[in-house]
Amino acid sequence: MRAFVVTGPGRGSVEDVEPPEAGAGQVVVDVARVGVCGTDVEFFTGEMAYLHQGYASYPIRLGHEWCGTVASVGRDVDPAWLGRRVTGDTMLGCGHCRRCLAGGGHVCADRSEIGIRGGFAGALAERLAVPVTALHALPDTVDDTAGALVEPGGNALRSVRGAALTPGDRLLVLGPGTIGLLVAEFARTEGAEVHVVGTSARSLDFARTRGFSGVWPDGRIPALPWDAVVDASNDPAVPALALDLVEPGGRIVYVGLSGTPSRIDTRTLALKDVTAVGILGASAGLAGTIARYADAAVDPRPLVAATVGLDEVGGVLAGRLPDNAGPGPKVHVDPRR
Missing domain, CATH: 3.90.180.10 (Medium-chain alcohol dehydrogenases, catalytic domain)
Known part of the structure; x- marks a missing residue:
């Protein structure tokens, strides 16, 4: 073959x-x-x-x-x-x-x-x-x-679950690649207000067609209270940015991986009382993703x-x-x- x-x-x-x-x-x-x-x-x-x-x-x-x-x-x-x-x-x-x-x-x-x-x-x-x-x-x-x-969707669905969103929560997704956009799509079905941040004009233009509450270029993120932040990027500087942006008592989900080590200041993590969640793989999200695709909740x-x-x-x-x-x-x- x-x-x-x-x-x-x-x-x-x-x-x-x-x-x-x-x-x-x-x-x-x-x-x-x-x-x-x-x-x-x-x-x-x-x-x-x-x-x-x-x-x-x-x-x-x-x-x-x-x-x-x-x-x-x-x-x-x-x-x-x-x-x-x-x-x-x-x-x-x-x-x-x-x-x-x-x-x-x-x-x-x-x-x-x-x-x-x-x-x-x-x-x-x-x-x-x-x-x-x-x-x-x-x-x-x-x-x-x-x-x-389904496989990238499973990663995205697990990320949304890790963010523990409730209706009306404001979510910031850093990175409008496949997983980041699917995170945004799934989160919207949970009743969250979803914003997406990217760097390339092509990715931002496409994200704007998806009807999210906000799509922002890097460096122009509005100063809003972010109840949860999902890092779906491959930029080693973004994990620390996510920690800076999230509200005290909020949640950060790390699903993106950079090619080099990234750093966060755990003092900030503790002093803001933030919960950080790491996501590896789609396993526990596959069945739920298939169900949401099947009933057209997410296309x-x-x-x-x-x-x-x-x-x-x-x-x-x-x-x-x-x-x-x-x-x-x-x-x-x-x-x-």
Whole structure:
């Protein structure tokens, strides 16, 4: 089968590889759509921390935001999964350690992450093998575009839950990328007054089309009382900014990751009596995201700027958008093209 393989910093191409077989407890999925994520870009540039920490190495097959149809099942898997449209969890815990048994498989020390960590091949390919325990079925009302946005949506939904919003709360989202915009969309369904801050004209122009209460360029954030702040950026200076902006007694959610260490002054954290929440992965937010997409409470599809084939992935990872790309922040891949 065809798959996009990254072989080193700035190097990647479509290769013919052996198709996966469904092992015990696994299924093989015919991949319909894959999202290209900032994490994928960091692997392509060589900046991804896992490369330097020993959790990942080249060659690597990327792709952790995906949906498709179950084509085959392995031993001990219910054959009723055959032919079902699905998406799945990225975080695959060992299943037997203390963290996994307590429901924290996403922070298991021995976890694999599809397309990211532990050598687990990702979805930028025609087919993907995945444990049946990671699957989430997609209803017909969630099409392939929305299905491949469930994983970033799960991160966003968990961020909104971490912000503990109540109707009328004022939320500031720092970073209008895919996750930041989905945070804003989910928060609006909770009755929050939502404001978004960005740096690029393109991202700000698109955010303004989404009908939020305010969209502001960096450096022009209004002096309003922010009940909660979500950092969905990759700027190492933003975590400290979020702490400066949030109201005393408020909540900060950190879901964005920078390529270099960021710093906050914990004295400010304590003296403002602020609660800070870190978000890793979508696991606990996947089912809720599917439900909200299915009932049209949130429609994520306008965030997709273009859908390309495998042969165009290298250009996308290098920062080149297709000529016909729309204004949204996300690029999808259809491996069947």
